[in-house]
Amino acid sequence: MSNIKLIIEERPSNIGNFMVGRLLPFREKRMVGPFAFIDHMGPTCMSDYENLDVPTHPHIGLSTLTYLFEGSIMHKDSLGTEMEIKPGQINWMTAGKGIVHSERTPEYLRSSNKMLHGLQIWVALPKELEEMEPSFFHVPENQIPEWETDDIAYKLIAGEVLGKKSPVPVYSPLYLLELKSTTSQTVTIGEYLFGESALYILEGSIESEGNVFGPKQILIAKDSKLCTFDMVANTTIYIFGGEPFPEERIIYWNFVASTKELIENAKAKWLTQTFDTVPGETEFVPLPEQNKKDK
Template sequence: MSNIGLIIEEKAADIGNFLVGRLLPFREKRAVGPFVFIDHMGPSELKDYQNLDVPPHPHIGLSTLTYLLEGSIFHRDSIGSAIEIQPGAVNWMTAGKGVVHSERTPEHLRHSDKRLHGFQIWVGLPKHLEQSEPTFHHIEANEIPIWEEDGVQYKLIAGEAFGKKSPVPVHSQLFFIEIKTKEAKKISIGKDLYGEAAMYVLDGTVSTEGNSYGSKQLMIAKDTKLCEFDMSENGTVYLFGGEPLEEERFIFWNFVNSDKELIEQAKVNWNDQNHHAFPLVPGDEKEYVPLPKAILNRKI
């Protein structure tokens, strides 16, 4: 009996200069543990005249996790944060009742050729934190736990697993793990995981129960405790999951919540540019991403 419950191939989503591999949500699987949205961003080659420019846009009811493999993004938000995120570091922003942020190519790279590659992730908040005050944390790459066992490198980007804990201040039981191999290895880690689990193959191949899976595939485990697989040489996979949230989470545009009415109110507040609900972003006040007119009157 195969432990692979569902195989999801990346679907391309065009967001301007970038082709993003959309991993979650899908009709077949709306969330894995508390993870409700995952974008694989790039890898993209940008010329000296091409830059990432995502103007200020809003969120409620979630935490965002940005993790880069290559390149750099400058983050600004309505809390007052202004910081450049580089490969291996983690930006963790908790929207709570409402936050606004922008993501742009840093000024010192805007006239140079560059690459951009990474993950943008949304994690649903426990119900009692959905209306909390927004917060922001930046964790440097050298603060993230990295260790090696039997020639396999592990990195605990966020959450708890393997008896270790990442300094990223998550709000529920979850894990986001990077596993790298130089030589072909058998990985057996089911005893170290919990809740639901999914695996994304970035480089190399993964084999389990006579089947091989390559890159651009998201695999959902039927039973997290049976998480065992073979990785090829020079392989990289990401495991994410944890304990599911008790209530269903609704996603509408950039808003996530267990209460549809709070999402409806957020739509109105952003469309009306209510700066009490969604403050301006210091240093990036001149433009914003408008609420698409097509969804203003569309109910969830």
Template structure:
């Protein structure tokens, strides 16, 4: 019997400027460790007239991790942050008890430039004891993230801990997110290097696991304790993510995550009534879905 676990194919949806491939949640696998939501943004060509504009919208009970492979985004939020994210760096916004934010193409790129935007928007559920903390924002430069090589294979620890290294991203539970790039075939063995559940997202190229070839645009889900050795094919690009599952189940509605359905109902009312924490000097507003 194969210990491959689930293979989840991206399901595409159109949100205007972007074709988004939803990785999780999935009906057979709601979370991988504390990771509750992953959107694949692009790759899409922006400009000369269409640019990224995600208006003000709310979050509770989670931390967002934005990781761009190509293209820049300007992040603004209700705690006063204004931060440009560039490829390879990390934006880590801790929503806690409530934060609003927007994401847009920076003004200096709106002059007819044509460029590719490609990245991942990731939500990490907070532990129950941290769901109502005061919102925080952290920007970690690409140069601050641990990087190493095994032969010709390149590793970068984006968040959490693994392979004896710790990322400076201030996470709240045991987790990991690692980027792997190959130029030649590479045999990946995570035994003893990562703890908890594991997801393997094939960004580009392909892998072979338990005798099956998995192409880009798929995510492979397994557990570190029983994962088979993964053969990464040459010129491939992976994101590994996961960690220890949270004790309580999580509910998700729109941009709200909580162990409590009642808490989500409160957030819904606050957003509709506009008593939710709002961004200063930003009158945009994404209505609550019906």
């Protein structure tokens, strides 16, 4: 019997002036553990007149995780943070009761050709922490736990698993693991996983129970404890998951919450522009409902 419960394919989505591959949420699977949203950015080659420009927009009830393979993004937020993220580093922004941020190509790259490739992920907060104070945390590449077993390079981007712990300050039991193979290998790590679990194939392919799966797919496991598969040479995958919350989460635009009231309050705040502002930013992304009214 197959341990694969669901296969999710990337779907194209526009985030302003930049196309991404959306993986979560999906109509048949809204979340995996606390993971509520995953976008695969690129790989995109931008010429000297093309830049990433996502103006200020708000979040509540979640933490965002940005992890780049290529390129660079300048993050600015309403806490006064101004942080460039480069490949191999992690930006972890916790919205809590509310934060506003922008994401743009850094000034020194705006007039040159550049690449952008990475993952953007939302992790929902537990109900008791939904309205916590917002915060921002940056992790340099050399602080991320890395090790090698059987010609597979492991990196623990967030959470705690396999006897390792990432410095990213997560707020519920979860894991986000990167695995890179240089040779064909069998991976058996189910005994260490917990909660709901999924596998995302960035490049290469894996084989499970006689079936071959390729890039831009998420495989949702029926039982994380049965997680065994074969990685072909030169494959990169991400295994993520964790304990699901007892309550459902509502996702509206950039807001994640356990109640409609929190969502409606955030919508009203953005419509009246009473969220804290980002220093130096004047543009903002309108609420989707306002966009429709203006047309």
